[in-house]
Amino acid sequence: MQLITISREFGSGGRELGKRLADILGWDYYDREIILSIAQQKGMDEKYVEDALQGGGWKNIPLTFRRSLSASSVNGNAVELLLTQKQIVEAIAARGHNAVIVGRNADVLLAEHNPLRLFVCAEESAKLQRCLDRATAGESLTEKELLRQMRRIDKNRAKTRELLSASSWGQRDAYELMVNTTGWQIKELAPVIAAYAEKWFGRAQ
Numbered sequence: 414m415q416l417i418t419i420s421r422e423f424g425s426g427g428r429e430l431g432k433r434l435a436d437i438l439g440w441d442y443y444d445r446e447i448i449l450s451i452a453q454q455k456g457m458d459e460k461y462v463e464d465a466l467q468g469g470g471w472k473n474i475p476l477t478f479r480r481s482l483s484a485s486s487v488n489g490n491a492v493e494l495l496l497t498q499k500q501i502v503e504a505i506a507a508r509g510h511n512a513v514i515v516g517r518n519a520d521v522l523l524a525e526h527n528p529l530r531l532f533v534c535a536e537e538s539a540k541l542q543r544c545l546d547r548a549t550a551g552e553s554l555t556e557k558e559l560l561r562q563m564r565r566i567d568k569n570r571a572k573t574r575e576l577l578s579a580s581s582w583g584q585r586d587a588y589e590l591m592v593n594t595t596g597w598q599i600k601e602l603a604p605v606i607a608a609y610a611e612k613w614f615g616r617a618q
Contacts, residue, residue, distance in 0.1 A: 415440075415614050416506065416528035417513045418520035420574075420582065423566040424540030426599045427533035430592070431515040433603035438610070441512040443505055451497050465494050467569050495573070516570075520588070521578040529613050531606070532588040537563070539595040589613065 417434060421427025428444055435442035448466070452459040502522045505512060514523075520530040535543070537560070544559050554562065574582035585591060590609065594602060 414506070414509045414526065415511045416519075416523060416526055417531065417610055418523065418528045419513065419515045419531045419533060420518075420520060420570075420588070421516065421533035422535060422540060422583075423563045423570075424544045425533045425535040426543060426594045427531075428515050429599045430531075430533055430594070430603055430606065431513045433599060434607055434610070435513040437603060437607040438511070438513070441505075441508075441510050442515075443512060443517075444515040447498060447501055447505075447514075447517055450501050451494055454497060454501075455494070462494055466498060466573075467566055495576075518574055518577050521574070521580075529590070529610055530588040531590050531592055532583055533592045533594060534583070535593060536595045 417431075417440075419427050419431045421430075431444060432442055434440075448463050449459055451457075451466075452462045455462070498517055499522055502514065502517055502519050505514065506523050506526055514528075520528055540563060541556060541559055544563070545556070548554075571582040574580075578587075580587040590606070592602065592606065
């Protein structure tokens, strides 16, 4: 089994890159499917689950949480959802299929499977423009509000990573490949990254 995990800054195009990689390689793809699975298991609204996992409940959770990944000493839906997410990610790996998994700290949770770990980033202006270009008709956030949202989500992703791992979110030596999408179309980058992945897994054999 071969796995690619993608950690990404909000607005960097990591989600699109993951989907295109999965399509090129013919692999399974997981992103929002994990959120949907958690929501179904818990009987909760999908949007609520997503918001909770993006950092709403991390503020008072001690860093010692990562030692046991147990909710025994902390309370709250966010922790329970994080543990459910862990179980689902591990269940994906247990299927034994080649897969691309976006976010969810899959690189940490599935470290024993030696995944190819990518971190996708971009300059702030490029991320902002990507968000503006992909905004739906009903979205009405100003550029200032979008920037605030981007920074908040990335801060929460870093906090979640800190809870689960001794390495920091975006720490260079925690990934095999750092991809800066600034100035690139994701559809142009995806075949290059797919070729890299094939070479990387070939060397690992």
